[in-house]
Amino acid sequence: MGEKILMKGAEALGEAAIKAGCRFFFGYPITPQNEVPEYMSKRLPKEGGVFLQAESEVAAINMVYGAAGAGARVMTSSSSPGISLKMEGISYIAGAKLPCVIVNIVRGGPGLGGIQPAQSDYFQATKGGGHGDYRMIVLAPSSVQEMVDLMGDAFDLADLYRMPTMILGDGMLGQMMEPVEFKERKPIALPPKDWATTGKKGRGKQNIINSLFLIAEECEEHNFELKKRYNEIEKNEVKFESYNMEDADVAIIAYGTTARIVKTAIKRAESKGMKVGLIRPITLWPFPEKVIAAAAEKVKAFLTVEMSTGQMVEDVRLAVNGQKPVYFYGRTGGMVPSPEEMVAEVEKILG
Amino acid sequence: MKKVFERPKSLTDVPFSYCPGCTHGIAHRLVAEVIDELGIQERTIGIAPVGCSVLCYDFFDVDMQEAAHGRAPAVATGIKRVHPDSIVFSYQGDGDLASIGTAEIVHAANRGEKITVIFINNAIYGMTGGQMAPTTLPGQKTTTSPYGRDTEACGYPIRISEMLSTLDGPAYIARASLHDPQNIVKAKSAIRKAFQAQVDGLGFSLVELLSTCPTNWGMTPVESLKWLEDNMIPRYPLGEYKVIEGVK
Ligand SMILES: Cc1ncc(C[n+]2csc(CCOP(=O)(O)OP(=O)(O)O)c2C)c(N)n1
Numbered sequence: 001m002g003e004k005i006l007m008k009g010a011e012a013l014g015e016a017a018i019k020a021g022c023r024f025f026f027g028y029p030i031t032p033q034n035e036v037p038e039y040m041s042k043r044l045p046k047e048g049g050v051f052l053q054a055e056s057e058v059a060a061i062n063m064v065y066g067a068a069g070a071g072a073r074v075m076t077s078s079s080s081p082g083i084s085l086k087m088e089g090i091s092y093i094a095g096a097k098l099p100c101v102i103v104n105i106v107r108g109g110p111g112l113g114g115i116q117p118a119q120s121d122y123f124q125a126t127k128g129g130g131h132g133d134y135r136m137i138v139l140a141p142s143s144v145q146e147m148v149d150l151m152g153d154a155f156d157l158a159d160l161y162r163m164p165t166m167i168l169g170d171g172m173l174g175q176m177m178e179p180v181e182f183k184e185r186k187p188i189a190l191p192p193k194d195w196a197t198t199g200k201k202g203r204g205k206q207n208i209i210n211s212l213f214l215i216a217e218e219c220e221e222h223n224f225e226l227k228k229r230y231n232e233i234e235k236n237e238v239k240f241e242s243y244n245m246e247d248a249d250v251a252i253i254a255y256g257t258t259a260r261i262v263k264t265a266i267k268r269a270e271s272k273g274m275k276v277g278l279i280r281p282i283t284l285w286p287f288p289e290k291v292i293a294a295a296a297e298k299v300k301a302f303l304t305v306e307m308s309t310g311q312m313v314e315d316v317r318l319a320v321n322g323q324k325p326v327y328f329y330g331r332t333g334g335m336v337p338s339p340e341e342m343v344a345e346v347e348k349i350l351g
Numbered sequence: 352m353k354k355v356f357e358r359p360k361s362l363t364d365v366p367f368s369y370c371p372g373c374t375h376g377i378a379h380r381l382v383a384e385v386i387d388e389l390g391i392q393e394r395t396i397g398i399a400p401v402g403c404s405v406l407c408y409d410f411f412d413v414d415m416q417e418a419a420h421g422r423a424p425a426v427a428t429g430i431k432r433v434h435p436d437s438i439v440f441s442y443q444g445d446g447d448l449a450s451i452g453t454a455e456i457v458h459a460a461n462r463g464e465k466i467t468v469i470f471i472n473n474a475i476y477g478m479t480g481g482q483m484a485p486t487t488l489p490g491q492k493t494t495t496s497p498y499g500r501d502t503e504a505c506g507y508p509i510r511i512s513e514m515l516s517t518l519d520g521p522a523y524i525a526r527a528s529l530h531d532p533q534n535i536v537k538a539k540s541a542i543r544k545a546f547q548a549q550v551d552g553l554g555f556s557l558v559e560l561l562s563t564c565p566t567n568w569g570m571t572p573v574e575s576l577k578w579l580e581d582n583m584i585p586r587y588p589l590g591e592y593k594v595i596e597g598v599k
């Protein structure tokens with residue numbers, strides 16, 4: 001057992017990346033995630049790595065593309081408006097089958113929005129955001145410890161499936177001080193990066209990193225190959241937490257920071273005699289649709305709670321597929337839903 | 352019989368896809384010859400742009416990455432930081448480098464990123480069908496400046512080499528032309544100095560090559576060479592704009 005140390009979320013995130021073997025970080029300042037690049041700028045040079053403050057998020061993500069194509073474990077971090085700028089690069093990274101980790105500490109939008117915690121980038125993260133038929137693995141931690149644990153997974157999944165992986169958090173998680181333990185990870189078997197551009201020495205044949213397929217048949221073939229990989233991920237990599245679901249009448253679906261608050265709400269609802277459970281998606285893509293569909297056979301209704309005006313709720317409705325009513329409650333723009341508000345919603349549903 | 356003319360080792364045997372008389376092919380050959388002569392083929396990593404030379408990853412026989420439009424200097428930065436001992440070059444057109452990618456080229460140059468940039472200035476967007484480029488000459492007709500480039504509305508041709516040589520990061524910046532054999536020899540010598548500067552770890556290097564686009568200029572290859580000489584060179588004077596100590 002490792003020891004527990006008290007750390008700020010954003011810094012724990014940086015340290016976890018370094019522990020996962022990340023030695024390259026390219027980013028651009030934006031609130032509320034500045035502690036991540038600041039931490040990396042302090043730590044990476046000491047680990048023989050490179051921290052570089054790029055001229056923009058566009059440049060940063062393209063530096064990530066170059067470094068990932070060169071075979072490195074590489075990360076960038078930003079917040080909503082910056083992630084919008086990275087979307088071009090993310091699409092190219094997905095198209096060129098490059099592994100990397102992207103952190104989005106989500107803030108209120110649209111536009112410049114605000115700097116308080118939000119979950120309004122769910123669509124952008126899980127439904128594309130960039131152009132083309134691609135997916136990105138999206139991990140949504142709800143505590144500092146989980147953020148640390150998921151960082152190792154993020155790099156492994158990226159390498160295993162050769163694709164971008166996103167950690168979706170919010171300012172509350174980033175600012176929170178919590179005791180964390182950096183657990184020893186069991187190394188998993190990863191394919192060799194024999195496709196990386198390292199100079200063709202010793203290889204004879206050139207390596208090319210590319211997402212261009214001018215012949216329609218070849219472009220379709222490329223997309224089908226990506227899709228095959230995505231199907232495998234949907235089969236193997238779904239992660240969720242089920243809490244208090246055994247005899248729940250209402251299942252709340254929530255992720256990240258919101259899910260923490262739901263747990264408090266569940267206790268209060270219990271003291272009022274209501275049976276409420278939580279299904280917390282940890283992977284937002286692949287989405288835990290099976291467990292939600294199965295729960296639909298037992299509960300009376302679903303309540304999706306988000307810090308948005310309703311994004312993940314669409315995936316919940318697809319999973320429930322009309323079997324039971326799906327309600328929504330959301331606060332947005334940096335407002336955080338309280339346990340009382342959630343209990344009041346449940347009361348309305350059980351009416 | 353001894354072969355006196357053969358394909359450089361650093362070019363594959365894939366035939367170029369360029370139009371007849373296009374000087375992209377000459378530029379490729381010069382770059383490949385320099386890579387051969389410096390003996391760096393096995394540690395060179397190139398970056399292809401978006402533009403007519405987008406497929407140059409099929410032509411250069413070195414490891415290659417294809418970049419998004421204008422982002423090659425950022426991609427090059429990522430690669431070079433991971434493999435500091437490699438030789439990294441980008442090959443970019445004037446739409447790619449001087450329009451959509453201005454931020455990336457300026458900051459890569461300013462950081463003194465140890466990469467080499469081959470910048471093809473043909474005063475037009477070739478691949479997309481002859482639209483106006485930031486380098487298009489005043490009065491020059493293109494498909495999006497059908498009455499000729501109006502400087503009142505669209506500003507003036509950008510002189511990238513002059514602009515970048517005001518920065519402290521670059522080690523070597525030169526402009527050469529591909530319109531006749533003498534100038535091609537000079538262009539090769541500039542490309543060689545640029546790569547050598549990187550081999551010697553001196554800093555950022557860039558060679559701007561004045562090039563033709565007969566197809567979109569609406570001229571024969573020979574007319575194009577003459578037009579380049581008469582019209583582009585007065586706007587884009589040839590020569591070395593930055594040569595720091597140690598460049599050879
Ligand atoms: C983001 C983006 N915008 C626009 C394009 C379309 N596009 C492709 S090539 C090109 C211009 C190429 O011109 P230049 O860089 O001068 O190279 P040339 O073809 O003349 O060699 C443009 C605008 C694109 N591929 N991506």
Ligand code: SF4
Nearest residue numbers: 369370373403477564
């Ligand atoms: S369109 Fe112009 S730049 Fe492109 S290959 Fe043809 S001649 Fe060359």
